[in-house]
Amino acid sequence: MIGAIVVAALTLLWARELREFSDDVLNAIYYSLLALPLGALTYYLCAVISATGDCVRATTVTYLFVPVLTLAFVCIALVASPQATGAMGILCWLISWCFGLALATYWVKKAWPAEGGALKPERANLSWQREAMPFWLYRLSMVVIAQIAIILLDWLQPSAAATGAYAAAMSTAGLAAVLAATTNRVYARELSIILDTGDHTALRRLRVQRLQWMLPVLGLFLLIALTFTREILGLFQPDFVTEGTTAFRILAVTTSATVLMGVAPIYLKHRKQSRVIFPALALAALAQIALLIMLVPRFEATGAAIAYAISMVGLYSFFSLVGHRQVRAAESRGN
8 A cells, every 4th residue: 555655646746747639548557557556455455365375265356256357348338438548547457456355355254254353453563564564675676677667768769669669569468467476375375385385396396286287278378479579569549560560579489488597586586585586686777778779769669678678688697507506505504
């Protein structure tokens, strides 16, 4: 909730004081900011549901129920009003999060032990906040890194079509990351349990199971993305096809590669390797900014995609190398 408030305050400062937006754009921003705390609460409740072992329901709320309901509301809005705007689409998203929060609350109440309310309240142990902080900071950092290219494209202003094409390409390529997130909801829970027991055989088995599921799905995703690139971008806007085709293909391959290597940062976070993770994140962000400044003026959206690919593949490759070495070292010690 604190994070949502901070983001909302910074966004309002940027939108109202540093830029001149139309009323429709401002309304879209306001609706987005109202959705932030709803989304945060829903994700928290889904984490509670996952902790009870019901990862399927938790995943259903955030990755199926809310998106499908949003699509339904958008279709209704398009039928009801031919002059539907972007702000109306985001309002549909906001309303869907309200329903998602209600469904998550209902399932948490069903999953929570009925006798829990009769227990005497104990003094809160706040050590979990210190242990959870690296997870929160990592997620926040990765979101910022993903948006750096769009922000710099807007500031450098190669062309409006280049910025829009890159944003469309990034959001579409991000479908692979959604597949990873749904898998990792289950995987991260099992990984934390395995690390507590020190069973590295089970760790390898879990990694193989994840790859067996992810490889065919990512292969199908890449086949569609690389074959129907122009058709996919044309759904957003015809101008995006010329500007964003190469960028989309680069981002699709990059996202798929980082998804496959996504086990490594999860492992390092559970092993409390913040001294490894955050300097690497900072270096990746600085490298991406430097590459964006050099490449965007000349290659526009394609340059932004190249900058993102180099920084992210390099970051995840580093995490994978460090994680592999630590697992091998732990195995050799018999730990």
